[in-house]
Amino acid sequence: xxxxxxxxxxxxxxxxxxxxxxxxxxxxxxxxxxxxxxxxxxxxxxxxxxxxxxxxxxxxxxxxxxxxxxxxxxxxxxxxxxxxxxxxxxxxxxxxxxxxxxxxxxxxxxxxxxxxxxxxxxxxxxxxxxxxxxxxxxxxxxxxxxxxxxxxxxxxxxxxxxxxxxxxxxxxxxxxxxxxxxxxxxxxxxxxxxxxxxxxxxxxxxxxxxxxxxxxxxxxxxxxxxxxxxxxxxxxxxxxxxxxxxxxxxxxxxxxxxxxxxxxxxxxxxxxxxxxxxxxxxxxxxxxxxxxxxxxxxxxxxxxxxxxxxxxxxxxxxxxxxxxxxxxxxxxxxxxxxxxxxxxxxxxxxxxxxxxxxxxxxxxxxxxxxxxxxxxxxxxxxxxxxxxxxxxxxxxxxxxxxxxx
Amino acid sequence: xxxxxxxxxxxxxxxxxxxxxxxxxxxxxxxxxxxxxxxxxxxxxxxxxxxxxxxxxxxxxxxxxxxxxxxxxxxxxxxxxxxxxxxxxxxxxxxxxxxxxxxxxxxxxxxxxxxxxxxxxxxxxxxxxxxxxxxxxxxxxxxxxxxxxxxxxxxxxxxxxxxxxxxxxxxxxxxxxxxxxxxxxxxxxxxxxxxxxxxxxxxxxxxx
Numbered sequence: 001x002x003x004x005x006x007x008x009x010x011x012x013x014x015x016x017x018x019x020x021x022x023x024x025x026x027x028x029x030x031x032x033x034x035x036x037x038x039x040x041x042x043x044x045x046x047x048x049x050x051x052x053x054x055x056x057x058x059x060x061x062x063x064x065x066x067x068x069x070x071x072x073x074x075x076x077x078x079x080x081x082x083x084x085x086x087x088x089x090x091x092x093x094x095x096x097x098x099x100x101x102x103x104x105x106x107x108x109x110x111x112x113x114x115x116x117x118x119x120x121x122x123x124x125x126x127x128x129x130x131x132x133x134x135x136x137x138x139x140x141x142x143x144x145x146x147x148x149x150x151x152x153x154x155x156x157x158x159x160x161x162x163x164x165x166x167x168x169x170x171x172x173x174x175x176x177x178x179x180x181x182x183x184x185x186x187x188x189x190x191x192x193x194x195x196x197x198x199x200x201x202x203x204x205x206x207x208x209x210x211x212x213x214x215x216x217x218x219x220x221x222x223x224x225x226x227x228x229x230x231x232x233x234x235x236x237x238x239x240x241x242x243x244x245x246x247x248x249x250x251x252x253x254x255x256x257x258x259x260x261x262x263x264x265x266x267x268x269x270x271x272x273x274x275x276x277x278x279x280x281x282x283x284x285x286x287x288x289x290x291x292x293x294x295x296x297x298x299x300x301x302x303x304x305x306x307x308x309x310x311x312x313x314x315x316x317x318x319x320x321x322x323x324x325x326x327x328x329x330x331x332x333x334x335x336x337x338x339x340x341x342x343x344x345x346x347x348x349x350x351x352x353x354x355x356x357x358x359x360x361x362x363x364x365x366x367x368x369x370x371x372x373x374x375x376x377x378x379x380x381x382x383x384x385x386x387x388x389x390x391x392x393x394x395x396x397x398x399x400x401x402x403x404x405x
Numbered sequence: 406x407x408x409x410x411x412x413x414x415x416x417x418x419x420x421x422x423x424x425x426x427x428x429x430x431x432x433x434x435x436x437x438x439x440x441x442x443x444x445x446x447x448x449x450x451x452x453x454x455x456x457x458x459x460x461x462x463x464x465x466x467x468x469x470x471x472x473x474x475x476x477x478x479x480x481x482x483x484x485x486x487x488x489x490x491x492x493x494x495x496x497x498x499x500x501x502x503x504x505x506x507x508x509x510x511x512x513x514x515x516x517x518x519x520x521x522x523x524x525x526x527x528x529x530x531x532x533x534x535x536x537x538x539x540x541x542x543x544x545x546x547x548x549x550x551x552x553x554x555x556x557x558x559x560x561x562x563x564x565x566x567x568x569x570x571x572x573x574x575x576x577x578x579x580x581x582x583x584x585x586x587x588x589x590x591x592x593x594x595x596x597x598x599x600x601x602x603x604x605x606x607x608x609x610x611x612x613x
Contacts, residue, residue: 147541151566154540173455175481175535183449281476281483283541285565301567306538306584363567363582 021208026233027240028214030401034108035212036247037101043248044094045200049193051087059139061185063178066141067277085263091133092269093255095292098126102320106345109332110213116324118210121203123321128196130317133290135188141181142274143284149176149184151287155300158310175280216401217332223399232401268360286362294359295352299378301363302371312375319382326382329389331397338393344381351377461603463595466529474545476534479590479602483534483542485562486600489573493560494527497574500559504576506586512537512576514589515605523574523589531592531602532575534562538583541566547573562587 009015058077060069073080102122105111111119134152138145153170157163172179211221220230234240264270268291273284289297296313303309331337334345351374358371451459459480466486469475474487489497498521501507509519517525524530536543543562551558554570561572570578575587591605 150535151539151541168451169449171451172449173451173481174459177455177481179452179455280478280481281542283565287541287566301582304580304582306582309582 022237022241023235025208025236026220026230027212027236028216028218028220028230028401029232029234029239030214030216030403031212031240031243032215034100034104034215036244036251037097037104039244040097040247040251041094041101042200043251044090044097045196048087048090048094051083051090052189052193054083055087056189061139061182063141063181063278066139066181070140082259085259087136089255089259089263089265089269091136092265092290092292093251093258094129095133097251098129099292102126103349105213106323106348107334108213108215109217109327109329109334111323112217112327112329112332113324114210115206115213118203118206119324120321121199121206125196125199125203126320127317128192128199130293132188132192132196133292135184135192137290138181138184139188140274141278143276143279143282144271144274144287146176146278146280147283147287148289149180152289153180155310155313158307160307213332214401215333216335216398218397218399218401220401288360291356291360294357295355295378296359298355298359298371299375301359302368302375312379316375316378319379322382323385326385327389328386329392329394331394333397336395336397337389338395340388340392344384344388347377348381351375351381459603461601464600464602465598466600467598469529471528472547474547477602482590484590484602485530485532485534485545487530487573489522489528489530491528493573494522496559497521497572500557500572503557503578504572505579505581505584507576509576509586511584512586512588514586515591515607517605518589521574523576523586525592525594529600530574531589531600533588533590535588536564536566536569536583537577537585537587538564538567538569538581543569543571543587 005015055073058069058073058080060066070084073084075081077083105119105122134148138149153167153176156170157167159166168174170180171177172183211219214220218232220232223231225231258265258269264272271288271290273287276284288294296316299316300309300313303312329337329341334342354374355371355378358367358374361367462477462479464475464477464486466488469486469488471488471490472493474485477484477486506512508521509523512519514523518531522530523532534542541564543564546554546558546563547560549558549560550556551560554563559572561570561578562575563570564581564583567582569581569583571581571583571587572578575589577583577586590602591607592600592602593605595601
């Protein structure tokens, strides 16, 4: 065995990798419950790849076969219903985990230097994930699939000059059609997953380079013990591998409850209108996107001008990219920030959640007015950040991490 | 061995020459990348089959009664064809103040439909029934003063997605999220009762 080990390690740096990435990779010792969501996101990614590979074995892409093959999976393939529910509900789980993961970064300033690139890779993962979710949503070719594709692709028609031609190019036909479905399938199962995996690898390499932030926002690498190791750090393995396993257990329990008992989750995780085949001559009434897109959808509908609405939707997503440079505060964690930041973070949190709710409601009267108010709240968090983070009265940051929460 | 002497290179490196060759190579490669990408980008355009299926369609109007509407599909898009009564036509001129683009100067239609009726013939209306907002299918609300919409309502179409409203010439009302009137396909009349959608004098659209 020892002989084989020596032979192997001369050719592949297995021991070196385990030592550097797990046994001697020091993570801050004060991680709290918010630090579960990175590893959970990785878990969901693997689950989606796995269930997706199996769905591809039974799914038949095509305007006349897609819907029927999904029903075939649901009714006739052994455990097909389970594989499909795992995948469809996995998409919603992915966004729950990612939103909590991103919110953790907002609270503890994890996007701030030296982790700007780590944050940017994460945001690109978020974009790729949105594309992946939308493409996958179209594949069952239910009526919501069809109209979601129509509405989302038409957003590109608001681009001046090239808009209409671009829309036709994306669809490959004069309306959403078989050609559109076929290319979406290819993108969903091949292109975007490859991009996602590459981005996840870059995200992890960048994380290993800077090390994790923590709830106190203190750089543990700046406080080394006599042995050259961070005094506030503990080896990733076994401490955090064991901690993460507990998180995985809790997550899988909740996930299984949804998959087995409430798969549609009150029309949120799977929509009734999508159990009807695509019909180009009948728009579902009401029409609403998946819950994870509704904050942006509410912003789109809040604007009477279509082009400005689409532009604001784009800005609402892209605003996150600029956070490392908008935030001028000398401290990272919300624990040591003043009331200005805490106030605006609360405004943002409430705005995001209310917009999420409003995007599921019809675009009439009071709902539109409310969406306008909360869209202002949403953007104020980003646009005013360079000022309120400078005015903020921050507290002194301790030298060592504290244990609480 | 003269070769070895040359390769050993006692002479100074000609930096200008090296820079020129680097830039020239990079530029050639960039052209190659663009050329190589062209077929892949072009493959996403509508295929020959899609274009052939997008050929003009013929509609028989002989059985179309006053106030009645037909729905056809041309190029995957629903097309509304309906016959307006003389009273309806007269009424179209009376609510310009409530419209975003009453003269259709900002909207998409063939030149012969850029008038108040938005049609070649006052009685026959031909509209692409996809909302100019985000592409949903506006619903028929022909009854004037429809209770759900309001007493002002002269009859027209209401989009169920985001509430855009259009009159019986497909012109959009103020306060709708859509900013342009409903689009109009190229069309022509073969004779009094035969309509050709997708073909007019200028060009045949999409015939392969």
